[in-house]
Amino acid sequence: MTMKNTVLVKTITQVRKAVEAAKSSGKKIGFVPTMGALHSGHGSLIETAARQCDFVVVSIFVNPTQFGPTEDLAKYPRTLDADMELCRQTGADAVFAPEANEMYSREQLTWVDVEKLTTGLCGKSRPGHFRGVTTVCAKLFNIVCPHVAFFGQKDAQQAAIIKRMVIDLNFPLEIVICPTVREKSGLAMSSRNKYLSESQRADAGAINQSLQAACQAIISGQRQSTAIIALMREILDRTGVIETEYIHIVDSESLEDVDTITRPVLIAVAAKIGATRLIDNILLDAQALK
Numbered sequence: 049m050t051m052k053n054t055v056l057v058k059t060i061t062q063v064r065k066a067v068e069a070a071k072s073s074g075k076k077i078g079f080v081p082t083m084g085a086l087h088s089g090h091g092s093l094i095e096t097a098a099r100q101c102d103f104v105v106v107s108i109f110v111n112p113t114q115f116g117p118t119e120d121l122a123k124y125p126r127t128l129d130a131d132m133e134l135c136r137q138t139g140a141d142a143v144f145a146p147e148a149n150e151m152y153s154r155e156q157l158t159w160v161d162v163e164k165l166t167t168g169l170c171g172k173s174r175p176g177h178f179r180g181v182t183t184v185c186a187k188l189f190n191i192v193c194p195h196v197a198f199f200g201q202k203d204a205q206q207a208a209i210i211k212r213m214v215i216d217l218n219f220p221l222e223i224v225i226c227p228t229v230r231e232k233s234g235l236a237m238s239s240r241n242k243y244l245s246e247s248q249r250a251d252a253g254a255i256n257q258s259l260q261a262a263c264q265a266i267i268s269g270q271r272q273s274t275a276i277i278a279l280m281r282e283i284l285d286r287t288g289v290i291e292t293e294y295i296h297i298v299d300s301e302s303l304e305d306v307d308t309i310t311r312p313v314l315i316a317v318a319a320k321i322g323a324t325r326l327i328d329n330i331l332l333d334a335q336a337l338k
Contacts, residue, residue: 054136056143060191063144067105067192070141075102079194079221080140081185084108085125085239089229091138093198096226098139105192106135108145113156114180125242144192151187160186162209162216165303169205169296169316170327181206182213189219197221202228202236204314204329208303228328230256236328243324251287252321258283258295259330262315267336271309273297284319293318293325300331309337 057063067077078101080093086108097104108131115121128145135143159179165171166178189197199207211223229237234256235249244252258280265276277295284290298305300312309332316329 052136052139052141054132054140054143056132056145058146059150060146063105063142063192066142070103077101077192077194078104079192079197080104080106081188081197082106082108083110083124083239084131085127085242086131086134087237087239089200089202089237091134092229093200093226094135094138094140096224097196097198101196104140105142105144105194106140107188108143109151111180111184112148113183114177116174116176125239151184159183160213162213165205165209165212168298168303169294170318171205173293178209182209185210186213189221194221196224198224198226200228201225201331202238202328204316205303238326240324240326244321248289248321251289252326254284254287254290255317255319255326255328258317259315259328263330263332263336266309266332273307273309280317289321291320293320
């Protein structure tokens with residue numbers, strides 16, 4: 049892909065003008081919302097957007113409303129120069145990088161809250177997190193007005209919630225979920241991987257190993273979630289350094305726990321290595337259950 053002359057804009061007015069100009073030329077607008085600290089996983093989303101759309105906007109905004117009081121807002125990595133370079137290399141036309149007071153110019157009294165899908169998995173240990181995610185995404189969708197928005201499968205619960213919000217609130221856009229991009233060890237790429245030491249990074253590969261083992265067990269005929277979860281927990285415990293927060297096998301649409309696997313499921317894990325919280329998942333489709 050040819051290196052793009054990516055434009056950096058920091059205000060709502062500027063990004064709206066850029067998008068309006070592109071739309072007036074008949075261009076299809078793609079949008080990739082991020083919190084920055086971009087890596088190859090984000091790059092894959094931008095490249096997919098560039099293939100499917102004519103004008104790609106990437107937002108870089110560390111959204112304060114999705115961080116809890118004990119979470120890592122202050123130390124979340126901010127690497128705008130490097131992020132801009134990756135955006136140029138992967139085909140972004142514009143980067144929207146607002147300050148917090150641009151996105152929240154006054155006290156936020158209006159919130160978007162998707163029920164049911166937000167209560168389990170990460171929602172259980174991060175109350176208010178998804179309210180912040182859905183609200184900022186709703187704001188960004190209204191600001192950018194894209195035709196298509198691109199999200200990663202790694203954040204499967206987030207993806208399901210955003211898809212439901214778009215349907216329920218009649219947003220005129222398509223949501224595309226792209227495959228998880230992984231490191232050589234199988235570890236899902238994440239901005240938080242920067243916090244891991246080399247040995248921790250190697251140990252974290254066990255998360256994907258546990259997911260692959262679960263898939264193989266199901267393909268081999270195991271249908272009881274308790275047995276599969278026990279197998280996964282054993283693999284994670286074996287490292288001696290991974291602290292498992294949860295392992296769930298849930299319906300891929302409702303995100304409700306499944307006891308006996310008879311339909312497509314999402315197998316999801318959250319775990320800590322040191323102070324770093326990691327999530328990963330795998331979707332098992334109907335074909336694997338035959």
